[in-house]
Amino acid sequence: MDHPRIGKGHHMAQVATDQVFHALANPTRRRVLERLSAGPATVSELADRFDMQLPSFVQHLGVLERSRLVRSAKRGRVRTYELVPERFAVVEGWLAARRREWEARLDRFDAYVKQLKDKEAAP
Amino acid sequence: MTTQSQFNPKLDFAIERFIDAPPRLVWAALTLPEHLKEWYMPRAWGRVARAELDLRPGGIVRIDIAVGDGPDAPNVGCVLEVVPMERLVWTSMLFPGYRPAVFDDIPITAIMTLAPEGSGTRYVFTALHRNEADLATNKASGFYEGSEIAVDQFVAHALTLR
Numbered sequence: 392m393d394h395p396r397i398g399k400g401h402h403m404a405q406v407a408t409d410q411v412f413h414a415l416a417n418p419t420r421r422r423v424l425e426r427l428s429a430g431p432a433t434v435s436e437l438a439d440r441f442d443m444q445l446p447s448f449v450q451h452l453g454v455l456e457r458s459r460l461v462r463s464a465k466r467g468r469v470r471t472y473e474l475v476p477e478r479f480a481v482v483e484g485w486l487a488a489r490r491r492e493w494e495a496r497l498d499r500f501d502a503y504v505k506q507l508k509d510k511e512a513a514p
Numbered sequence: 515m516t517t518q519s520q521f522n523p524k525l526d527f528a529i530e531r532f533i534d535a536p537p538r539l540v541w542a543a544l545t546l547p548e549h550l551k552e553w554y555m556p557r558a559w560g561r562v563a564r565a566e567l568d569l570r571p572g573g574i575v576r577i578d579i580a581v582g583d584g585p586d587a588p589n590v591g592c593v594l595e596v597v598p599m600e601r602l603v604w605t606s607m608l609f610p611g612y613r614p615a616v617f618d619d620i621p622i623t624a625i626m627t628l629a630p631e632g633s634g635t636r637y638v639f640t641a642l643h644r645n646e647a648d649l650a651t652n653k654a655s656g657f658y659e660g661s662e663i664a665v666d667q668f669v670a671h672a673l674t675l676r
Contacts, residue, residue, distance in 0.1 A: 489641065505533075507539050
């Protein structure tokens with residue numbers, strides 16, 4: 392479905408940008424990041440600060456980890472999260488990032504409209 | 515025109531493209547929910563869980579996004595201008611019916627124009643954004659939830675931790 396003009400690298404960068412912005416778009420996740428900027432913390436240390444069911448909270452941590460703004464390591468039975476500061480560079484130049492997002496969207500739009508046209512032309 | 519928008523290259527961008535299909539098809543792909551669902555999201559990342567577009571000023575534009583098995587993220591905005599086959603404007607600064615609201619942290623006014631060109635369509639997508647400095651100031655002054663941090667501020671801080 393990707394337009395041939397999008398290189399693989401471009402597409403992956405696009406997904407990375409989407410994931411980072413998605414991760415930052417939620418107040419709970421931002422508060423987790425704020426806490427982690429003070430230093431690593433375990434799941435229970437993080438969860439204690441939020442009035443939320445653990446499964447929902449763990450889902451937020453999953454979104455953060457997939458965005459790679461944080462990483463986790465398991466020591467024994469305890470999972471510890473820490474910030475990945477260099478990852479925040481993705482948000483720098485947010486306008487360029489949003490432009491890329493809409494350019495990729497336009498590539499998909501273009502390809503889709505062509506499909507519609509071909510479908511109409513088919514006997 | 516009373517709807518002049520001040521294009522600011524520091525805040526806004528425009529993307530122009532020749533699409534090799536007539537405006538009728540481009541308009542359909544742009545405005546019909548069953549079409550929107552097919553191209554709006556990168557498949558590798560997520561999908562459009564629900565799409566709704568009421569093509570009249572004040573009408574709803576709704577494109578909810580689902581990522582993995584996570585909950586749907588609602589995206590609701592307001593249609594501002596509709597000239598069939600020519601021009602569509604919507605904003606995420608307002609809820610349907612022009613009710614003041616901001617759903618996004620970085621709200622957008624999107625302007626889409628179509629013009630016939632040969633056998634195809636000249637398509638321009640313009641995105642207008644709010645001033646980010648205003649956003650940071652609003653957040654700092656507690657306009658948003660008191661415990662919320664300004665994203666920009668935080669990102670700048672996180673980058674210093676590198």
